[in-house]
Amino acid sequence: MELTSAIATAYISHNFIPRSDIDDLIVAIDRGLRSIEQGSATADPVFPKATPTQIRKSINPDGLVSFVDGKRYRTLRRHLRSHGLSFDEYRLRYGLPHD
Template identity: 30%
Template sequence: MQEQNYLIELTTRVVEAYVEGNQVDHEAIPALIRETYTALAGLGKDAKPAEEAKPERAVTARKSLANPDQILSMIDGKPYKTLKRHISNHGFTPESYRETFGLSANYPMVAPSYSARRSEMAKRIGLGNTKGQKSKRATKAEATA
């Protein structure tokens, strides 16, 4: 009984809001009330869980890695130097992205040439060396200077 009263109250609110914002023929209101009540009463009853549709790949895994300067996104097929921000904007983590599109666990999130450039720059400024230890390149540069 309480559920029915609740449904009637909800139906009243929904129909009232709809009629206030739209031009409705007065003869159509009873049908609108009936349809709204039926729709609200049917919510949650015998609901079948929707199967999650796997998104289609925009490109193949091989094609996405064909150019060392960029990685093509499986989501939209556009080129990126690094995918992390792009996939997070679409609600993925690197792991879930790989899983969703059936990619291997070692599928890169950064273009190979971009990664190599960043690595080279880090080595050049001495990152990764223990404190007080100079890199081999810095030592060679001082020796030649």
């Protein structure tokens, strides 16, 4: 119980969560901790980190190539939102530099 509340507090203090979703967050954290305790935790999917060459090739005058689906977009904002990603999560997932 203490670990669940500590994780939830830390997450909420660094991320915006609507009040209506806090209960779901706590249940998800508790469920995840229980599955780890029972040894049935599933591994997170592994995403390949982009190489410097792939990063250079993904930036073109016509648009940006998404590492999520390989398609070209003028901007990635709407595309990333449709996949539930923020810019920081996208950069972290594919090992992209901040710029």
